[in-house]
Amino acid sequence: MSEIVQKIAYCIERGKVNKTSPFPNDMKDELGADELAKQAIEEGVGPDVILEACNDGMQKVGDKFGRNEVFVPELLMAAKAMNAVMEHLKPFFAAGNIKVKGKFVLGTVAGDLHDIGKNLVSMVVEGNGWQVIDLGVDVKTEKFINAIKENPGCAVGLSALLTTTMTNMEKTVSAIKEECPDVKIIVGGAPVTMDAAKKMGADGYSPDPQGAVSFLSKAVAAG
Amino acid sequence: MNSLVNRLKDGKVLVSDGAWGTFLHNRGLKPGECPELWNVTHRDDVLAIAQSYIDAGANMILTNSFGGSPIKLDHFGLKDRAYELNQVAAEISRQAAGDDHFVLGDIGPTGAMLMMGQVSEQEMYDGFRIQSEALQKGGSDAICIETMAAIDEGVLAVRAAKESTDLEVICSFTFEKTSQGDFRTMMGVSPFEMVKAIKDAGADIIGTNCGNGFEQMIPIVKEIRKADAEMPILVHANAGVPLVQEGETIFPETPELMASRVQELINCGANIIGGCCGTTPDHIKALAKEIKKY
Numbered sequence A: 001m002s003e004i005v006q007k008i009a010y011c012i013e014r015g016k017v018n019k020t021s022p023f024p025n026d027m028k029d030e031l032g033a034d035e036l037a038k039q040a041i042e043e044g045v046g047p048d049v050i051l052e053a054c055n056d057g058m059q060k061v062g063d064k065f066g067r068n069e070v071f072v073p074e075l076l077m078a079a080k081a082m083n084a085v086m087e088h089l090k091p092f093f094a095a096g097n098i099k100v101k102g103k104f105v106l107g108t109v110a111g112d113l114h115d116i117g118k119n120l121v122s123m124v125v126e127g128n129g130w131q132v133i134d135l136g137v138d139v140k141t142e143k144f145i146n147a148i149k150e151n152p153g154c155a156v157g158l159s160a161l162l163t164t165t166m167t168n169m170e171k172t173v174s175a176i177k178e179e180c181p182d183v184k185i186i187v188g189g190a191p192v193t194m195d196a197a198k199k200m201g202a203d204g205y206s207p208d209p210q211g212a213v214s215f216l217s218k219a220v221a222a223g
Numbered sequence B: 001m002n003s004l005v006n007r008l009k010d011g012k013v014l015v016s017d018g019a020w021g022t023f024l025h026n027r028g029l030k031p032g033e034c035p036e037l038w039n040v041t042h043r044d045d046v047l048a049i050a051q052s053y054i055d056a057g058a059n060m061i062l063t064n065s066f067g068g069s070p071i072k073l074d075h076f077g078l079k080d081r082a083y084e085l086n087q088v089a090a091e092i093s094r095q096a097a098g099d100d101h102f103v104l105g106d107i108g109p110t111g112a113m114l115m116m117g118q119v120s121e122q123e124m125y126d127g128f129r130i131q132s133e134a135l136q137k138g139g140s141d142a143i144c145i146e147t148m149a150a151i152d153e154g155v156l157a158v159r160a161a162k163e164s165t166d167l168e169v170i171c172s173f174t175f176e177k178t179s180q181g182d183f184r185t186m187m188g189v190s191p192f193e194m195v196k197a198i199k200d201a202g203a204d205i206i207g208t209n210c211g212n213g214f215e216q217m218i219p220i221v222k223e224i225r226k227a228d229a230e231m232p233i234l235v236h237a238n239a240g241v242p243l244v245q246e247g248e249t250i251f252p253e254t255p256e257l258m259a260s261r262v263q264e265l266i267n268c269g270a271n272i273i274g275g276c277c278g279t280t281p282d283h284i285k286a287l288a289k290e291i292k293k294y
Helices: A003-014 A033-042 A047-066 A072-095 A116-127 A141-150 A163-179 A194-200 A209-221 B004-009 B021-026 B035-041 B043-056 B070-076 B079-097 B121-137 B151-164 B191-201 B214-227 B255-260 B262-268 B281-291
Strands: A103-108 A131-134 A155-159 A185-188 B060-062 B102-107 B142-148 B168-173 B205-210 B233-237 B243-245 B248-250 B272-275
Touching: A003 A033, A003 A047, A003 A072, A033 A047, A033 A072, A047 A072, A047 A116, A047 A209, A072 A116, A103 A116, A103 A141, A116 A131, A116 A155, A116 A209, A141 A155, A141 A163, A155 A163, A155 A209, A163 A185, A163 A194, A163 B243, A163 B248, A185 A194, A185 A209, A194 B243, B004 B168, B004 B205, B021 B035, B021 B043, B035 B043, B035 B079, B043 B060, B043 B079, B043 B281, B060 B079, B070 B079, B070 B121, B079 B102, B079 B121, B102 B121, B121 B142, B121 B151, B142 B151, B142 B205, B151 B168, B151 B191, B168 B191, B168 B233, B191 B205, B191 B214, B205 B214, B214 B233, B214 B262, B255 B262, B255 B281, B262 B272, B262 B281, B272 B281
Parallel strands: A103 A131, A103 A155, A155 A185, B060 B102, B102 B142, B142 B168, B168 B205, B205 B233, B233 B272
Antiparallel strands: B243 B248
């Protein structure tokens, strides 16, 4: 990896969005992911290499999050830095120079208005090179099923933060499995455990966003 | 009503109430329905919950206004009814509490994050101010801000409540155990950082709620006590981590299990003890029986 690409990956890992961004403290006034991505493209660095740097940076911060070395704010800032890079890569996606790994339909189950956990998963998965179809919060089962039918080959992620909406999660998993038996489902959220996920009939569970990436690479990319 | 802080000064430990959200669902609140709208559409159900905790022996009850922030109510198209729904929430609990029990006007997080620019500080402050004023108008004795995770939001809520009412303010955060073995909120806030910021903002009572059950509250209360030797501490614990059994969400901690931890919790410095998600009037009855010994 060239120096500039390494720097992009590091800016994403640390959540350094652009030069004027005050976060993190120790990188104040340095160039951020935004300027470095623009510069890299001008220098002729391949968009696939820059995308790889995004994956690398998000992977590192995602792992740190999984180990509780950083928390939600750091992960959000990393995602923000990644989005800044993605803006520069958009034309290359549109032209077909680089491709997404697959599609991931994601939403918080009916009755639950919490979007923090779901958004974190969305950002980390997107940073790993997947197209995320984010259905938002309080998503009814039919809406999930429609999105799955519109995006053949996708995987599905369900989130719940409230203990009271775990039963809706179970109902949604059953309904999806009945309608689309081949689709792979991962569940997560504060009250959800591996045991609960298994009982619901989900294919995967993760306590953190990076686990969703691992799930997608294994269960979905492998077919 | 006397000051809550004064009542605690005599070394007395007080009993708070249990879950509202899980209770509302048991009484028929549908997923996707606005719990706070029930204050108007299902007043008798909400009153029955409040009454059941008074009957169980609680010294204080909360109000059905956890999601009563205009920012949250906006999702249901009820933003403009924030004042009304919070005021009625307090009136219902006041009716159940009578003159000899405390009513804590409940305020939960907005669900929006300041650091992501989803809302402005002013918008968030104004939301907390509207809730606080309405909860006082409806007859609350204190404001209870709970389940906070971010310092900036917690501080704004405490400031708004202190500046717009003359009530005592409680503020509690939700901590989880990290793989390093210490406790942090999902935003990375430690009990120590929380205590300092919330005290500086003017809170009268500090606390911890929700979480992973009664047992884990003990080390958290120890941490808070280490950070501040004087301030009263409120604990609202979940009845454990929920399990799914045959399509039902079950909370594993029994009233007896919770009651068996009361002594240790008091020894660590807890002054008000109650429940959060999954706790029922039976849990509160068991806690009250145990706490009466102190």
